[in-house]
Amino acid sequence: MAYGLEWRGMWQRIWAPNSGRIPDGYTATACFGWDLGATGAALGGGSPQGMQGQIVGQIMQQQFGGSVGSENYLILKVLAECAAAIDAPSVSTRPASICANADVRLT
Secondary structure, three states, rough: OOOOHHHHHHHHHHHOOOOOOOOOHHHHHHHHHOOHHHHHHHHHOOOOOOHHHHHHHHHHHHHOOHHHHHHHHHHHHHHHHHHHHHHHOOOOHHHHHHHHHHOOOOO
């Protein structure tokens, strides 16, 4: 099933594990305690493996996990992207289910 550009854009900005773009490709990990495997399991699309997974996980934690403000910034970014995609008229229910799976909680 094809999804609107809003959905694809939202997806690329919160969980695109093969992109290698930090933080954008891994923003949703803030919602899962920086666990790339749990993020991939909940949202689909796989997760970085091996050395890539270790490096990405370390960078995300070092750059964004050190303060509540940084972590909450990424979580708010996920919420904003989800809200924008869900409100777009061309988007199906798929983003709503993905965003519900993100189970975001501000710390």
